Amino acid sequence: PQSHSLDGKTVLITAGPTYEAIDPVRFIGNHSSGKMGFSLAEEAVKRGAKVILISGPTSQKTSTKNIEIHRITSAKEMYDEVFKYYEKVDIAIASAAVADYAPKIVAKEKIKKSEEEFAIELVKNPDILKTMGEKKTHQFLVGFALETQNEEENAKSKLQKKNLDMIVLNSLRDEGAGFQKDTNKVKILTHSEQKEFSLKSKDEVAKDILDFVETQLKK
Ligand code: PMT
Numbered sequence: 001p002q003s004h005s006l007d008g009k010t011v012l013i014t015a016g017p018t019y020e021a022i023d024p025v026r027f028i029g030n031h032s033s034g035k036m037g038f039s040l041a042e043e044a045v046k047r048g049a050k051v052i053l054i055s056g057p058t059s060q061k062t063s064t065k066n067i068e069i070h071r072i073t074s075a076k077e078m079y080d081e082v083f084k085y086y087e088k089v090d091i092a093i094a095s096a097a098v099a100d101y102a103p104k105i106v107a108k109e110k111i112k113k114s115e116e117e118f119a120i121e122l123v124k125n126p127d128i129l130k131t132m133g134e135k136k137t138h139q140f141l142v143g144f145a146l147e148t149q150n151e152e153e154n155a156k157s158k159l160q161k162k163n164l165d166m167i168v169l170n171s172l173r174d175e176g177a178g179f180q181k182d183t184n185k186v187k188i189l190t191h192s193e194q195k196e197f198s199l200k201s202k203d204e205v206a207k208d209i210l211d212f213v214e215t216q217l218k219k
Contacts, residue, residue, distance in 0.1 A: 005214055007048035012089040013041050014082065014096035014128065016056035018075040022120060023107035031179035032097035034058030036144075039206040040093055041067050047210060052089065054081045056096060075099050075125035082128055086135065091213060093142040094129040095168075097179075101125060133163030140217060142166045142209070146178060155189055166190045166216060168209055174199070188212050 015037020019027040038060040041053040045066045053062070053069045056078065062069055072078045075098045086092065101122035111118075129143050143164045145155035148171065155169040169187045170177045176199045177185040185199040188209065197208050 004048035006044060006091075006210070009049045009090040010052065010088060011041075011044045011049045012052045012054070012082065012085055012092040013037050013044070014054050014078060014094045014098075015041070016058040016060070017097050018056045018078055018099045018125075019073050020075065020099045020102035020125070021073075021106045022103050023109065023111045025110050028099055028101070028103065028122075029057075030097045030099065032056070032058070033180045034060040035180070035182065035202050036184060036205070037093075037095040038062065039202040040095060040209065041069075043203065043206040043210055044091075049091075052085050054078055054096075056098075075102065075128070079126045079128050079131070082132070083135075086132060086139070087137075089139055091140045091142070091217075092132055093209070093213075094132070095144050096128075097146065098128055099125055100127075127162070129164070130162045136163055140165050140213060142168065142213060145169045146172065148172045152187070152189075155187070159189055159191065166213065190216060 016034035017030045017032040019029045021027050041051050044051045051067045053067050070081050072081050102125050104121040104123045141164050145158050147154050151171045155167050159167045167189050172178045174185045176183040184202050184205045187196045
């Protein structure tokens with residue numbers, strides 16, 4: 001579409017999973033590959049934006065030095081990194097799959113196998129996107145919702161509760177959508193509109209998302 005339509009804008013994007021350490025060799029993680037977030041970063045740069053990409057552990061690489069990439073491991077680290085830059089950005093897009101809980105205690109040494117049953121106590125991680133919503137001044141804030149049931153209801157609730165301007169819903173019930181794959185199928189919701197898109201490559205989905213953002217910004 002429009003070339004350089006994001007000239008002069010700074011876009012912050014979170015991507016990938018977070019890893020929450022259990023001991024020096026183990027962690028709690030999820031299946032996010034980072035593809036969706038990296039596609040968004042590439043597309044935003046093509047449109048002339050300055051891009052700050054904050055990514056959890058992933059093998060994805062950026063194709064251009066114009067993307068400023070910050071690699072972190074845990075949700076806590078992602079939180080700290082995001083709020084170093086958040087105040088100065090125009091658009092923030094949270095596509096990362098952040099762990100909601102982390103082990104309360106990280107064992108210093110590798111945990112030995114002993115009992116038949118073994119429990120790990122978890123504590124809640126900070127909600128990065130919710131905090132971005134609370135601290136929002138001028139930023140256009142976009143969240144994602146990854147759902148497996150009551151998709152639209154849950155996405156609408158996240159849009160409200162996290163004080164977002166827009167949310168991108170993807171459902172694991174849709175074939176070809178969500179984690180790992182090169183494709184995604186999304187529905188975009190704002191407080192007054194919604195639009196459903198067909199299954200397409202994550203690069204194409206990134207274009208749809210940024211087109212939608214640009215249209216909202218013009219209003
Ligand atoms: O990385 P890929 O393999 O390409 O997969 C893409 C994706 C499926 C990870 C992506 O499209 C996606 O849906 N990302 C959001 C995943 C998620 O954790 O959704 P959620 O509904 O649990 O979280 C809602 C929103 O809050 C998300 O924007 C999330 O980034 C944010 N969040 C959640 C928890 C937390 N502690 N901090 C957050 O910022």
